[in-house]
Amino acid sequence: MIGIHDGATTVAGQPMVLRGSGAPDGPTVLLLHPLGLDRRAFDALRGALDPTWNVLSYDQRGHGSRAADDGFGLEQLVDDAVAVGRSLGGPVHLVGHAMGGVVAALAAARLETVRTLAVAAVPLTSQPAFAERAERIEAGARAAVFEQSLARWFQGLEAEPRYATAARYGRASLDATSTRGYASGWRALAAFGTLDLASAGVPTLCIAAADDASVPLSTFNALDTGPAGASAQLRLAVLPKGGHMLPLMEPEASARLLQEHWNHAHQAQR
Numbered sequence: 001m002i003g004i005h006d007g008a009t010t011v012a013g014q015p016m017v018l019r020g021s022g023a024p025d026g027p028t029v030l031l032l033h034p035l036g037l038d039r040r041a042f043d044a045l046r047g048a049l050d051p052t053w054n055v056l057s058y059d060q061r062g063h064g065s066r067a068a069d070d071g072f073g074l075e076q077l078v079d080d081a082v083a084v085g086r087s088l089g090g091p092v093h094l095v096g097h098a099m100g101g102v103v104a105a106l107a108a109a110r111l112e113t114v115r116t117l118a119v120a121a122v123p124l125t126s127q128p129a130f131a132e133r134a135e136r137i138e139a140g141a142r143a144a145v146f147e148q149s150l151a152r153w154f155q156g157l158e159a160e161p162r163y164a165t166a167a168r169y170g171r172a173s174l175d176a177t178s179t180r181g182y183a184s185g186w187r188a189l190a191a192f193g194t195l196d197l198a199s200a201g202v203p204t205l206c207i208a209a210a211d212d213a214s215v216p217l218s219t220f221n222a223l224d225t226g227p228a229g230a231s232a233q234l235r236l237a238v239l240p241k242g243g244h245m246l247p248l249m250e251p252e253a254s255a256r257l258l259q260e261h262w263n264h265a266h267q268a269q270r
């Protein structure tokens with residue numbers, strides 16, 4: 001059983017809980033969770049990673065230990081990620097899932113210490129539906145929006161025994177997310193426009209699932225992963241299963257792709 005520990009800290013004047021595992025003196029990985037989950041979203045992934053990595057996550061605003069935070073926007077989420085990354089005092093492998101992927105991609109363009117970027121199930125463009133969900137939640141349709149989110153996340157996969165624990169955690173975490181925090185998160189997602197995954201100028205991995213109903217595989221058809229120019233550092237990997245919650249539902253496959261990505265970057269920089 002991998003050791004996982006939480007520690008309270010303050011970063012740029014903001015109280016935070018950092019969740020850590022692995023080797024404190026190993027290469028640092030910073031994980032950013034999706035909308036509706038929290039710092040525990042990557043616990044299964046931690047167990048699948050080599051213990052020589054120093055793996056950290058934190059609760060984004062409106063989630064987990066920061067559930068009371070609301071009224072925030074995308075800029076504040078990105079500022080937090082940049083501040084946490086800088087506080088770590090060395091090179092960082094930045095990983096984001098869904099909303100966390102949007103935040104990670106934008107933070108990577110500002111964070112001087114990012115060595116690699118990886119995003120999973122990330123939307124590449126804002127959609128009108130994101131703002132509409134925020135409006136519905138604030139109008140009193142929280143329960144209906146939550147159930148629709150869960151249906152998109154898991155698509156019936158929670159009925160399979162291997163996914164049951166992950167699905168229970170996903171539902172419990174979403175239930176614990178505040179109404180205003182969840183609405184603020186959707187409104188933040190409505191604000192980013194279009195992501196340029198090559199803008200960070202670092203090796204970047206985009207992980208998608210073939211059965212993701214929230215961010216369909218066709219989303220990535222226009223992703224420039226060719227051999228020339230900046231796109232030479234951008235790679236798309238597709239998992240056959242896992243839905244929108246693929247790091248949570250398929251941690252072993254996700255860990256394998258991430259470690260290959262990180263190790264390749266280390267070798268290239270030697």
